[in-house]
Amino acid sequence: MDIRFRDAEPSDEERAAVDAVLGPPATGWEGGARSAADLRFAARAEPRRDLLLPALHAVNDRVGWISEGALDYVCRRLTVPPAEAYGVATFYSLFSLRPRPPRVLHVCTDLACQAKGARRLREQVEERLGPPGETWQESPCLGLCERAPAALALEAGPAPRAEVYAPADADAMVSTPADAMAGAPSPNGSGPRLDVAGDAPAVAAVPQAGQDGLILLRRAGRADPASLDDYRATGGCTALRRAFELGPAGVIREVLESGLVGRGGAAFPTGRKWDAAARQPDHPHYLVCNADESEPGTFKDRVVMENDPYALVEAMTVAAYATGCAQGYLYIRGEYPRAAARLAHAIATARARGLLGPDILGKGFSFDIELRRGAGAYICGEETAIFNSIEGHRGEPRSKPPFPVEKGLFGKPTVVNNVETLVNVLPILERGARAYAAAEPKLFCVSGAVERPGVYELTFGATLRELLELAGTTGTTRAVLLGGAAGAFVTDLDIPLTFEGTRDAGATLGSGVVLVIDDTVDLRQLLLRIAEFFRDESCGQCVPCRVGTVRQEEALHRLSRRVSHDDLVLLRDVGRTMRDASICGLGQTAWNAVESAIDRLGVYE
Amino acid sequence: MIPLQPPRRLIDVQIDDETVRVPEGATILDACRAAGKDVPTLCHGDTLTPKNACRVCVVEVEGARTLAPACSRKAEAGMKVGTGSERARHSRKVVLELLGSSVDLSTTPRAAEWTAEYGADPARFGADAATVEQPAKVDNDLYVRDYSKCILCYKCVDACGEQWQNTFAIGVAGRGFDGTISTEFDAPLTDSACVYCGNCVEVCPTGALSFKTEFDMRAEGTWDESRQSETTTVCSYCGVGCNLTLHVQDNKIVKVTSPHDNPVTKGNLCVKGRFGYGYV
Ligand SMILES: Cc1cc2nc3c(=O)[nH]c(=O)nc-3n(C[C@H](O)[C@H](O)[C@H](O)COP(=O)(O)O)c2cc1C
Ligand code: SF4
Ligand code: SF4
Ligand code: SF4
Ligand code: FES
Numbered sequence A: 001m002d003i004r005f006r007d008a009e010p011s012d013e014e015r016a017a018v019d020a021v022l023g024p025p026a027t028g029w030e031g032g033a034r035s036a037a038d039l040r041f042a043a044r045a046e047p048r049r050d051l052l053l054p055a056l057h058a059v060n061d062r063v064g065w066i067s068e069g070a071l072d073y074v075c076r077r078l079t080v081p082p083a084e085a086y087g088v089a090t091f092y093s094l095f096s097l098r099p100r101p102p103r104v105l106h107v108c109t110d111l112a113c114q115a116k117g118a119r120r121l122r123e124q125v126e127e128r129l130g131p132p133g134e135t136w137q138e139s140p141c142l143g144l145c146e147r148a149p150a151a152l153a154l155e156a157g158p159a160p161r162a163e164v165y166a167p168a169d170a171d172a173m174v175s176t177p178a179d180a181m182a183g184a185p186s187p188n189g190s191g192p193r194l195d196v197a198g199d200a201p202a203v204a205a206v207p208q209a210g211q212d213g214l215i216l217l218r219r220a221g222r223a224d225p226a227s228l229d230d231y232r233a234t235g236g237c238t239a240l241r242r243a244f245e246l247g248p249a250g251v252i253r254e255v256l257e258s259g260l261v262g263r264g265g266a267a268f269p270t271g272r273k274w275d276a277a278a279r280q281p282d283h284p285h286y287l288v289c290n291a292d293e294s295e296p297g298t299f300k301d302r303v304v305m306e307n308d309p310y311a312l313v314e315a316m317t318v319a320a321y322a323t324g325c326a327q328g329y330l331y332i333r334g335e336y337p338r339a340a341a342r343l344a345h346a347i348a349t350a351r352a353r354g355l356l357g358p359d360i361l362g363k364g365f366s367f368d369i370e371l372r373r374g375a376g377a378y379i380c381g382e383e384t385a386i387f388n389s390i391e392g393h394r395g396e397p398r399s400k401p402p403f404p405v406e407k408g409l410f411g412k413p414t415v416v417n418n419v420e421t422l423v424n425v426l427p428i429l430e431r432g433a434r435a436y437a438a439a440e441p442k443l444f445c446v447s448g449a450v451e452r453p454g455v456y457e458l459t460f461g462a463t464l465r466e467l468l469e470l471a472g473t474t475g476t477t478r479a480v481l482l483g484g485a486a487g488a489f490v491t492d493l494d495i496p497l498t499f500e501g502t503r504d505a506g507a508t509l510g511s512g513v514v515l516v517i518d519d520t521v522d523l524r525q526l527l528l529r530i531a532e533f534f535r536d537e538s539c540g541q542c543v544p545c546r547v548g549t550v551r552q553e554e555a556l557h558r559l560s561r562r563v564s565h566d567d568l569v570l571l572r573d574v575g576r577t578m579r580d581a582s583i584c585g586l587g588q589t590a591w592n593a594v595e596s597a598i599d600r601l602g603v604y605e
Numbered sequence B: 001m002i003p004l005q006p007p008r009r010l011i012d013v014q015i016d017d018e019t020v021r022v023p024e025g026a027t028i029l030d031a032c033r034a035a036g037k038d039v040p041t042l043c044h045g046d047t048l049t050p051k052n053a054c055r056v057c058v059v060e061v062e063g064a065r066t067l068a069p070a071c072s073r074k075a076e077a078g079m080k081v082g083t084g085s086e087r088a089r090h091s092r093k094v095v096l097e098l099l100g101s102s103v104d105l106s107t108t109p110r111a112a113e114w115t116a117e118y119g120a121d122p123a124r125f126g127a128d129a130a131t132v133e134q135p136a137k138v139d140n141d142l143y144v145r146d147y148s149k150c151i152l153c154y155k156c157v158d159a160c161g162e163q164w165q166n167t168f169a170i171g172v173a174g175r176g177f178d179g180t181i182s183t184e185f186d187a188p189l190t191d192s193a194c195v196y197c198g199n200c201v202e203v204c205p206t207g208a209l210s211f212k213t214e215f216d217m218r219a220e221g222t223w224d225e226s227r228q229s230e231t232t233t234v235c236s237y238c239g240v241g242c243n244l245t246l247h248v249q250d251n252k253i254v255k256v257t258s259p260h261d262n263p264v265t266k267g268n269l270c271v272k273g274r275f276g277y278g279y280v
Helices: A012-022 A049-063 A068-078 A082-089 A118-129 A170-175 A228-233 A238-258 A270-279 A300-307 A309-323 A337-352 A383-391 A419-431 A433-438 A464-471 A499-504 A523-537 A543-561 A565-581 A585-589 A592-601 B028-034 B086-102 B111-117 B155-160 B199-203 B212-220 B271-275
Strands: A103-108 A136-139 A151-155 A161-165 A195-197 A285-291 A325-332 A368-373 A414-418 A441-448 A454-459 A477-482 A488-490 A513-518 B010-015 B018-023 B058-061 B080-082 B143-145 B171-173 B180-182 B209-211 B228-234 B243-249 B252-257
Touching (some): A012 A049, A049 A383, A103 A118, A161 A337, A228 A337, A238 A270, A238 A419, A270 A309, A300 A309, A300 A441, A309 A414, A325 A383, A477 A592, A523 A543, A523 A592, A565 A592, B010 B028, B058 B086, B209 B252
Parallel strands (some): A103 A136, A285 A414
Antiparallel strands (some): B058 B080, B243 B252
C-alpha cells in the first residue's frame, strides 16, 4: 500500500494531542521531524488502524475540531489513507471537520426529553446562543431520560471537560463560566481522561435504591462506585471465584441452564452464544461489551455502569474466562462521560489489584479490558458495526452470515454482549442457575409521564401495570412506547413484561424502554422525531434504509399537516420494504413505532 | 489462460420449484442465473466482492425472517429460494422507486427496463422529495464525477482501494442520505492521491463516473452508442499485455474499457492504457 499524504501540517497542539495517545513518532517516516539519518532508509509505521478513533478523539478533545493537518498527521502515524480517515471522521456526529469553539452544548431533543419540554428548552438556548451549529447542537437521546430534559456540554482543551445538565435549565447552561466545570478527579489508566461535572445521587436514577431484595441494582446508592473495597465488601468477586471453581465449561453450563437471553434488544440465548464462541478453533477470541446504549429512552446500562462499574469488570472477566478471550473491549458511547470515567477508574484499580491483567487471582488466567469511546453514532451499537468502529473503519454493519462468533472483531471469533446481559451472569454464578431462573431480574427504563422516572428492577412476569404503579403515572396515560424508537406503542397495561408476553402483544421488550405518553403529548410530533432519528442515524449503506427513512419522514411531515390515504399507503409500502430488505436492524425496525401508532392509536384518523 | 480451481462439491438448491446444481460457495445469484432467472442487480460487480448495498436483487429464502441479497448470500444445500414471490417483487419495486426518486438513473443500463417491469413509480413521492442532486465535478481532463447519478454502491471505493488499485484516493464520507463518495476534505481529484487509472470508472454501474469525452459528448448531444463500435486489442505501452476495448464513434476513440473476464487484469488498467490513446 502506497499512501499519499497531503502537505497540511498539524499545529503543535494537535501533534501533542496525537502523540499523547500514540507516543512520539519513532522516525521521520511516520510523522516525526525528518533527520538526515531518516533519509538513508525507508520505513513505514506499524499499521494500527484500530487506534484511529482514539486518535481522532484526542484531537477533537484537545482542539474541539479536526483540521486537515491533524488528520494528515494521524494518518501518517497509523498508516491510514487520508480519504478513508476523512470518511471515518465524518461518520461521527461528535467530531467536527470545521473550526468551532471549544465548548459545544448538546441539547437532547429526543423522545423522553420531548415529552418533558425539550422544545421550549431548545428555543431558550437558541434565543441566547443563536441557531444551532457551532456553539450548540441538537442531540439524539443522551440517555438521561429519567431527568429530562437533558443537555451535555463538552469542552475541548488540554484538560477536556464534560458537564451534564439534567434537568437542564437554559440560564444555567449558558451562563456557566468555563471554570465552573470542575469535577470528579481525572481517572488514570486506560480510556478517556475527561473531567465530569454535574452529578445526581443514585436515587435520582434508581428510585428503588437501597431497597432490599434487588439483585442487579443492589449496590446502587449503597456502595461507593469508586471503591474496590466497597465492592468486595458487598459480595464482589464471588462470581469470579465461583467461575474458577466451575471451569470454563461449567460456567457455560450454568449460563445455558439459567436460560439467560441477551438484554441488548435481540433476546438471543447468551449460553448458546458463549458455547458457540468457546468452540471456535480459530484464535484469538475477543470479548466485546456493548455499552453503546443509544436507543432513545434507554439508560439502564448507564445507570449500572455509573453505580456498579466493578460488577461489569467482573462480569466481563467471567465471560472472557468462559469463552477463552484474553482481550476484551468495552465500547461505550461518547455521550457517557461519567460512566466512562468510572469504568476507566474501575479497570485501572482492578488491574492494579490483580483482577485484570496476567494471572488473575493467581489462577493462571490472563485477561484485560480496553475502554473504547464511541463518537456519536447510534448504529455503532449494532453488533457488527461495533467491530468496524473499533477497527477504525466507518461504523457500518457487516452482512451476516458470517456471524460474530465465527468472524467478528479483527475477523476472529467474538462474543458481543450487552452490559445488562453480562451483569446478570454474576447472580447466576452466585446463586446457581436454578435459583436465578426462579426469580430472574430485568431492568426497565421508565420515563415520560410518571412521577418517579428511573431504572426499575422487576422479576420477569410482572405486568406493565405493576411497573407503572411503582413509578406512578401522572395525567391520563394514553399509550406506552415499549422498546424505544425501534419498539411499538401499546395501550394494554396488563401485558406481562416478558419476551413472550410482549411478542404476543405485537411489541417487544427491546432494550427495556417504557416511555409513558399522556394525553398532553403531541403524538404526531413524537412520530416525526422518531422518523428524524432514524433518518439521522442511518449509516447510509443500503438503499431501503438510506432513502426509505427520508421518505418516511417526508410522508410524516405531510401527514402532520393533512391526512391523506396515499401517504398512508406509501408509508406502508416503504415500511414493509425497510423491514424486509434492509441490511441491519436499524432499517428493519425504523417503521415499527410509526406503524403501531397508526394501527393502534389511530394517530392519522 | 484459465487458472485451475480446486474441484468443488456440488449442492442442490431449489430456485422457484426448480432444482439446480451449483458448486459449493456459489451465491444465490449464481444459482438463479443457472436456473435462467433474470434477477436485477445494480451494486453487484462481477470483479468485486459484493457489498450488497442496493438491495434490488433480494429474494425470498424459505424460513428466513428477512429477504436475502441474492448477489452475496451463499447458496446452501436444500435452500428454497423464491425469486419472483410477491414479497421479493414488492421490495424490488420500492427499492427502484426509492432510487429513481433520489438519483438520476438516466444513464444506468436497464434501470428504465426494470422500472417498467416492476411497475415502479418514482414520482409517487412527490415533487419535493429529497434528491442527491448536485453539480458534476469536472476538475481534470480525464474523467468526470457526476454524483447526482451516484447510488452509493461503493464499487469505485473498492476498486480504488484494497480490492484492486490500492491507491485509496476516495472513500465514503458523511453518513445516511448525506453520504457521498469523496476525496479527503472533498479536495479536487488533482490534489488527491488519484493516479487516473480509471478503474473506478470501469466499475461504476450508473455513469456517475464517466470519461470526460463521454460527458462532453452527452452534453453536446452527440453521444450515440448505436454508432459506436468496440474493438478489443492489446495495450501497446508496457509489456504486460493488458487487453483494451476501444469504443469508437465516427472514427474517434471515445472511451476505453477492458474485458472483465481477462484473468490477469479483470478489467483494470493503468492511466496509460485507459486514457493514453491520444496518439492513435
Ligand atoms: C441499530 C442497532 C443498535 C443497537 N444498539 C445496541 C446498543 O446500544 N446496546 C446493545 O447492547 N445492543 C444494541 N443492539 C443489539 C446488538 O446488535 C446485539 O444484539 C447485542 O449487543 C447483543 O448482546 P446481547 O445478546 O447481550 O443482547 C443494537 C442493534 C441494532 C440493530
Ligand atoms: S439498514 Fe440502515 S443502518 Fe443498517 S446497514 Fe442499511 S443503511 Fe445502514
Ligand atoms: S482513477 Fe484510479 S486512482 Fe483515481 S479514484 Fe479512480 S480508481 Fe482511484
Ligand atoms: S460513483 Fe458509481 S461506482 Fe461510485 S458509488 Fe457512485 S454509483 Fe457506485
Ligand atoms: S445487487 Fe445485490 S444488493 Fe445490490
